[in-house]
Amino acid sequence: MPADRPDPDRLLAAVARDAARPAGKLKIFLGAAAGVGKTVAMLDAAREARAAGRDVVVGIVETHGRHETQARLAGLEVLPRRASERVDVPPELDLDGIIARRPEIVLVDELAHTNAPGSRHAKRWQDVDELLEAGIDVWTALNIQHLESLNDVVARLTGVEVHETVPDHVFDRAHAVEVIDLTPQDLLARLETGKVYAPDQARRAMAGFFRVGNLIALRQLALRRAAMRVGEQLDEHRDREALPEVWAAAEHLLVAVGPSPHSARLVRVASRIARSLDVPWHAVTIHPVHAGTAGDSQRALEHLRLAEQLGAETTSLTADNVATALVGLARRVNATMIVLGAPTRRSWRDALRGSLIDEVLREAADIDVHVVPSQAGAAQAAPRQPMAAQDESRGLAVPRARDLAAALVTASIATGVAGAAGDLISESDVIMLYVAAVTVTAFRARLAAGLLSAVLCSLAFNFFFTQPRFTLYVDDSRYWLTFVLLGGVGALVSVLASRLREHAAAVVRREAQTEDLFRLTRQLSRCATPDEVARVGADYLHRLAGGPTAVWLPGEPDLRLVASVGTMPEDEVERVVARWTSLHGVSAGAGTQTLVGAKGQYHPLAPPGTTGGVVGFVPPPAASPSALERRHALETVVTLLREFLDRMRLEADAETSRVTAETERVRSTLLSSVSHDLRTPLATITGAATTLLDEQASLVPGTRRELLVRISSEAHRLERLLDNVLNMTRLDSGRVDPSLEWELPDEIVGAAIARVSAMGGGRLIRTAAHGRPVLARLDPVLVEQLVVNFLENAVVHAPSAEPIEVAVYEDGQDVVIEVADRGPGVPENDATALFEKFVRGKASGGTGLGLAICRAIATVHGGRVWARPRPGGGAVFGVALPKGGPDGQRALEFAEVLEQTETR
Amino acid sequence: MTATPTILIIEDEPPMQYFLRSLVEGHGMKVFIAATAKEGVTEAAMRAPDVVLLDLGLPDGDGLEVVERLRAWSATPIIVISARGRDRDKVEALDAGADDYLTKPFSAEELLARVRVALRHRALRAAGDGPVYRADGLTVDLARRLVERDGAEITLTPTEYRILEYMVQHAGRVLTHTQILRTVWGPNLLTRTHYVRVHVHQLRAKVERDPNQPRIIRTEPGVGYRLMEPESP
Numbered sequence A: 001m002p003a004d005r006p007d008p009d010r011l012l013a014a015v016a017r018d019a020a021r022p023a024g025k026l027k028i029f030l031g032a033a034a035g036v037g038k039t040v041a042m043l044d045a046a047r048e049a050r051a052a053g054r055d056v057v058v059g060i061v062e063t064h065g066r067h068e069t070q071a072r073l074a075g076l077e078v079l080p081r082r083a084s085e086r087v088d089v090p091p092e093l094d095l096d097g098i099i100a101r102r103p104e105i106v107l108v109d110e111l112a113h114t115n116a117p118g119s120r121h122a123k124r125w126q127d128v129d130e131l132l133e134a135g136i137d138v139w140t141a142l143n144i145q146h147l148e149s150l151n152d153v154v155a156r157l158t159g160v161e162v163h164e165t166v167p168d169h170v171f172d173r174a175h176a177v178e179v180i181d182l183t184p185q186d187l188l189a190r191l192e193t194g195k196v197y198a199p200d201q202a203r204r205a206m207a208g209f210f211r212v213g214n215l216i217a218l219r220q221l222a223l224r225r226a227a228m229r230v231g232e233q234l235d236e237h238r239d240r241e242a243l244p245e246v247w248a249a250a251e252h253l254l255v256a257v258g259p260s261p262h263s264a265r266l267v268r269v270a271s272r273i274a275r276s277l278d279v280p281w282h283a284v285t286i287h288p289v290h291a292g293t294a295g296d297s298q299r300a301l302e303h304l305r306l307a308e309q310l311g312a313e314t315t316s317l318t319a320d321n322v323a324t325a326l327v328g329l330a331r332r333v334n335a336t337m338i339v340l341g342a343p344t345r346r347s348w349r350d351a352l353r354g355s356l357i358d359e360v361l362r363e364a365a366d367i368d369v370h371v372v373p374s375q376a377g378a379a380q381a382a383p384r385q386p387m388a389a390q391d392e393s394r395g396l397a398v399p400r401a402r403d404l405a406a407a408l409v410t411a412s413i414a415t416g417v418a419g420a421a422g423d424l425i426s427e428s429d430v431i432m433l434y435v436a437a438v439t440v441t442a443f444r445a446r447l448a449a450g451l452l453s454a455v456l457c458s459l460a461f462n463f464f465f466t467q468p469r470f471t472l473y474v475d476d477s478r479y480w481l482t483f484v485l486l487g488g489v490g491a492l493v494s495v496l497a498s499r500l501r502e503h504a505a506a507v508v509r510r511e512a513q514t515e516d517l518f519r520l521t522r523q524l525s526r527c528a529t530p531d532e533v534a535r536v537g538a539d540y541l542h543r544l545a546g547g548p549t550a551v552w553l554p555g556e557p558d559l560r561l562v563a564s565v566g567t568m569p570e571d572e573v574e575r576v577v578a579r580w581t582s583l584h585g586v587s588a589g590a591g592t593q594t595l596v597g598a599k600g601q602y603h604p605l606a607p608p609g610t611t612g613g614v615v616g617f618v619p620p621p622a623a624s625p626s627a628l629e630r631r632h633a634l635e636t637v638v639t640l641l642r643e644f645l646d647r648m649r650l651e652a653d654a655e656t657s658r659v660t661a662e663t664e665r666v667r668s669t670l671l672s673s674v675s676h677d678l679r680t681p682l683a684t685i686t687g688a689a690t691t692l693l694d695e696q697a698s699l700v701p702g703t704r705r706e707l708l709v710r711i712s713s714e715a716h717r718l719e720r721l722l723d724n725v726l727n728m729t730r731l732d733s734g735r736v737d738p739s740l741e742w743e744l745p746d747e748i749v750g751a752a753i754a755r756v757s758a759m760g761g762g763r764l765i766r767t768a769a770h771g772r773p774v775l776a777r778l779d780p781v782l783v784e785q786l787v788v789n790f791l792e793n794a795v796v797h798a799p800s801a802e803p804i805e806v807a808v809y810e811d812g813q814d815v816v817i818e819v820a821d822r823g824p825g826v827p828e829n830d831a832t833a834l835f836e837k838f839v840r841g842k843a844s845g846g847t848g849l850g851l852a853i854c855r856a857i858a859t860v861h862g863g864r865v866w867a868r869p870r871p872g873g874g875a876v877f878g879v880a881l882p883k884g885g886p887d888g889q890r891a892l893e894f895a896e897v898l899e900q901t902e903t904r
Numbered sequence B: 001m002t003a004t005p006t007i008l009i010i011e012d013e014p015p016m017q018y019f020l021r022s023l024v025e026g027h028g029m030k031v032f033i034a035a036t037a038k039e040g041v042t043e044a045a046m047r048a049p050d051v052v053l054l055d056l057g058l059p060d061g062d063g064l065e066v067v068e069r070l071r072a073w074s075a076t077p078i079i080v081i082s083a084r085g086r087d088r089d090k091v092e093a094l095d096a097g098a099d100d101y102l103t104k105p106f107s108a109e110e111l112l113a114r115v116r117v118a119l120r121h122r123a124l125r126a127a128g129d130g131p132v133y134r135a136d137g138l139t140v141d142l143a144r145r146l147v148e149r150d151g152a153e154i155t156l157t158p159t160e161y162r163i164l165e166y167m168v169q170h171a172g173r174v175l176t177h178t179q180i181l182r183t184v185w186g187p188n189l190l191t192r193t194h195y196v197r198v199h200v201h202q203l204r205a206k207v208e209r210d211p212n213q214p215r216i217i218r219t220e221p222g223v224g225y226r227l228m229e230p231e232s233p
Helices: A008-020 A038-051 A067-073 A095-101 A124-133 A148-158 A168-173 A184-192 A199-208 A212-241 A262-277 A294-309 A322-332 A348-353 A356-363 A387-394 A401-424 A427-444 A447-465 A478-526 A530-545 A572-584 A627-693 A703-732 A745-760 A780-797 A850-860 A894-901 B014-026 B037-047 B063-071 B087-095 B108-127 B158-169 B177-185 B194-207
Strands: A026-031 A056-060 A105-108 A137-143 A176-180 A253-257 A281-288 A313-319 A337-341 A368-372 A549-554 A559-565 A601-604 A614-617 A741-743 A765-767 A776-778 A804-811 A814-820 A864-869 A875-882 B006-010 B030-034 B051-055 B078-083 B100-104 B133-135 B138-141 B146-149 B174-176 B217-220 B224-227
Touching: A026 A038, A026 A168, A026 A212, A038 A056, A038 A067, A038 A105, A038 A137, A038 A176, A056 A095, A095 A124, A105 A124, A124 A137, A124 A168, A148 A212, A168 A212, A176 A212, A184 A212, A253 A262, A253 A294, A253 A322, A262 A281, A262 A294, A262 A337, A262 A368, A281 A294, A281 A322, A294 A313, A294 A627, A313 A322, A313 A478, A322 A337, A322 A356, A337 A356, A356 A368, A401 A427, A401 A447, A427 A447, A427 A478, A447 A478, A478 A530, A478 A627, A530 A549, A530 A559, A530 A614, A530 A627, A549 A572, A559 A572, A572 A601, A572 A614, A601 A627, A614 A627, A627 A703, A703 A850, A741 A745, A741 A780, A741 B194, A745 A765, A745 A776, A745 A780, A745 A804, A745 A814, A745 B194, A745 B217, A776 A780, A776 A875, A780 A804, A780 A814, A780 A850, A780 A875, A850 A864, A850 A875, A894 B194, B006 B014, B006 B037, B014 B030, B014 B108, B030 B037, B037 B051, B037 B063, B051 B063, B051 B108, B063 B078, B063 B087, B078 B087, B078 B108, B087 B100, B087 B174, B087 B177, B100 B108, B138 B158, B146 B194, B158 B177, B158 B194, B158 B224, B174 B177, B177 B194, B177 B224, B194 B217
Parallel strands: A026 A137, A026 A176, A056 A105, A105 A137, A253 A281, A253 A337, A281 A313, A337 A368, A765 A804, B006 B030, B006 B051, B051 B078, B078 B100
Antiparallel strands: A549 A559, A549 A614, A601 A614, A741 A776, A804 A814, A814 A875, A864 A875, B133 B138, B138 B146, B174 B224, B217 B224
16 A cells, blocks of 8 residues: 555544534533532633624533532523423433524533433433534533543542443544643632532542542543543544644654664664654564564564563564555654664665665655664674575475375366367467466465466477477477466466465454454453453463463462463473562563573563562464564563553552551541540559558548549549550451351340449449340440440430430341430431541540441441430430341341250 | 368469469468469469469460360369450360450459359369259259249240259359350250350340349350359358
8 A cells, every 4th residue: 555645444434423423513621520610611611602692502500509600600591401290300401492492502511410210311421412413512511530431440549439421432522622620639628618519518528539649540530531632633633634744743763673683773772762852662573474484583573572671662564565564654653753774785676676775765755764874793693594494484395295286187177178179269279278277276376386387287288289289399489488488477476376365364363463452451451350360361372372371470478370271381490480580570481582491481470670470371383474473462462461460559559558548547546536545544543553652641541442442443444445446446457357146136235234334333224125036147245345335425425313225126137226315415417427536525535436436346247327316305326237247148036046946 | 172272373474473462362362373384284283273363365375275284184173364355265265174264454353253153163063062053032953953033933944944054053154155055955056156045035034033134144245154153041
């Protein structure tokens, strides 16, 4: 394909887009998160457009009760929404109303919105599609986390799963994307002042989604996606205008390397140029369809590998015209400079057709070509391959029986046909028949068969049709030319045909590989753990390499075999090589330059300098013509695996450090909070003890005993405080593994009451009447602690004359324990704050941890806690625990167990 | 039983040693102290104490192992002392043959009560079957298989009676769920501890004055049950 024509496929894609493009244009106001001001920016733009005399209407805009948004709606035409017949369904966009009204531009907020059931489309973006189809321009707003392709990234970054998504093609179709950017600090400030959510919601939102870390990540995503969109638009524009000139928007350097040892230097030079220009670079090796040996492929591949290590992207191509392919690739990757090596020797072909450099210069009219001179002496290092090795691939070796048979059959048919026709056809027709026979044979079979067929046909023609007939004697010397031409046709056709075949085969192989790689990438991106990546990778490599494959990941104490397909050779040598690869981060084994004694080839799955996983496979034999491509593909896959594992490692590291920071924060708050509480009883104990030790102090009778009682009770208080702190840290760190047993909550409540009565100085606590006994799977020690904390809380807050009532009852699949007091009560709607750490009641002398521990214990059991005002004054604190335990086993019935277990 | 009971204390921390020694000696008993597990086993063999107080957190070995080694040849009551939060340790020690436990920190009162119960059981074992059990209005006469509450006879199911009988035989001592399960249902169902809970619930309904706030059969969450010490006649 001539290089000055745009790629037809890309043109077709552009045309298809044009044909499908509706008259309406889509403009997206893109933001990193809610509250950055998308709607406000959209409304401001709308007001400007309206002032400029354009017909702008508001289809749907959510104000969320924000004043700055509400104010901007004034003066704009707001279309009525389509009310539903059902009261409980909110009104949606009135699609038909807008289409009937036919404004120039309609504002439709929140592109990711899911329509109420019963609407025409399930999603709002489908409504927008229809409006665009109808020729109406649509302006809309979108948060980056709603974009389909970023969904998993967002979920992994922020831990929040977004369910409302917009497909990327909707985004890509946008005529304009305007990024509404706000720094995370500004956004948080807006949140705090209540501009985004109502104040009570804001606190929850800030704790969950709106953390600075999340916001930075989302903002980066939004900016990056918008930048990508601009890049795509540039490509699109170039395709449509069919501009063959390279746009120098982003410079790019392309270096062509081959098997010559000179190429290694070439790669380094290219890397230096790229670095000094600060541009990305690309290395390519172009494998001629009809030449080259396995050794050549191997060396070319090594040069590519070198380039990769130096930071290049690499490609290997198969083509018959090296110059055309090179320039074609340069245009595809937008290269502004091609780096070539000067030839080490000039051949007769260069003199005839011009060297590769001349050809490239001719074709790459607007691309700089940089020629790097060779170093003297480098050429000697490349040994010429023996002819036989080269010829093998082209089929010039000794003819095989199949070639002979093909030649014989076609020659006989031609002779038969010509003989049967007899005098009906002229001599030139006979020659044409033989030419056809030679062409057919040469086309179908190898070169040897073509030449053989030419010889056979010449002989047959000579024998049967030239005078004197039935001899191999020729009396007319003109026929010699006929024989030569027949031979020439055979050779030419078979050479052309074999080139064509190889070419086609190469294309098919390449396509299959691309397709495969694409599928692999998709599979890998679905993997959640390194082990899954390893399994997918092993499977894929096995198909590619055709032999046994295995993946090891770092484990204790040694590498851990995670996935294997087929049986990898396994002996001490293989193990050592695999371990070496893991330790040094360098490929080793068969077909590499290190530890070549092994049967398998091993590649590291972590960057050099870190001990990481290893992938190993038995490499395919190097002799086949596609070996280079296959090896390149294998390496691409290994690189891909490495990248996925790397990314997972980084994500895991980030998560760990986040958790560590959070734990650290809790711990320091805990320490600062409890140190005061610990000092008070300690001070009493120290004071009382030293008073008793003081021999000069004359103590009033009874004081001595009183002091001792103080020491004892304060020590007891200290113990309880410490218990609370230890419990909280244990529960917080997630290290609590409840030992679940089928227990009677009644019994545990009884034990808790007994414990608190002892502590609380004979306060009356009675258990309210309840129904049949319940069995529940729970940790008795933890649940007792929970109930004790509830009871202590009640004892501290309620006036001493009033009883505290405890009730245990079944509620569906839960067992509920409630403690009711006549204390000051709790706020009506937001009592959950009481269960936060360090929230203390007015009367309590506690750490503010008691109820937080209750919540943590309930959570460990898969249950929940609550506090509500008690009718008639006071508060009710309750906990509901699933009867079957956190893993939801089938609950046991008390009566059933009783009956079955009665002994005789 | 000698006139002055002897107590062996296996404990490594000097302040605790001092506290235990002064308390026990203050109540007229003879004390031997061992600071390590190894020394403890040797001392137990040499001194033949009436009660062993064993701290489970010894520096040179597993307290559980000491229980097992002592139980191999001696029936001396063992009271284990465990740190708070190590509930599993004490339950294991009890199942391995220890008689009772104390959780640090504990008061002098608690310790003396445990020691008293242990000494009484040792005496009972020497004297054969004990007298009738009486506590909080409940009377259990094992010889006549008679259970009465405030003078009125109570009818128990066979399972309830077996549980109560076992508890009375070990009154004042903690009994783990597993121990009760093994005694009543045999050795094959040792994980079904909820059987015990269900039947104890039924038993309480019959023997307690207020089953919601039991006094006679006390629950020790995560460990088992303790029957109230009998009132002295």
